[in-house]
Amino acid sequence: MISAIFDRGLQSRKSYAQLAEEQILFVHRLKDAPRYDLLHPHWQDDGYSDTESLEFIQDSAVHLCESNKSLSPTKLRLVQYLEKPVGRCCLS
Numbered sequence: 001m002i003s004a005i006f007d008r009g010l011q012s013r014k015s016y017a018q019l020a021e022e023q024i025l026f027v028h029r030l031k032d033a034p035r036y037d038l039l040h041p042h043w044q045d046d047g048y049s050d051t052e053s054l055e056f057i058q059d060s061a062v063h064l065c066e067s068n069k070s071l072s073p074t075k076l077r078l079v080q081y082l083e084k085p086v087g088r089c090c091l092s
Contacts, residue, residue, distance in 0.1 A: 002024045002025070003024070005026065006027070006028040006029070010028060013065075013074070017072060017073075020074050020075075030078075035064070035069070036062040036063060036078060037062060037065075039060070040060065041059065042061060043059040045057075045058070053084050056081050057080040057081055058079070059077070061076070
């Protein structure tokens with residue numbers, strides 16, 4: 001199985017769809033405040049997943065919005081957490 005990790009350099013929703021179609025697992029850091037449609041949670045926060053530096057926010061199945069504001073048909077997983085000391089929100 002192929003895996004890939006990207007930072008904010010790759011933003012094309014079509015690229016995400018192609019990776020998903022080819023069953024390539026990938027992790028990507030999204031820009032702040034991405035638009036998406038929540039499909040369902042993968043996991044509910046039980047409070048036990050937080051660490052000293054990270055607070056879990058969500059782990060959900062979503063459709064991301066494309067640049068023209070339409071929803072991408074590709075179902076993706078969104079994991080969101082908060083850096084505790086800084087208070088900065090991170091999405092991947």
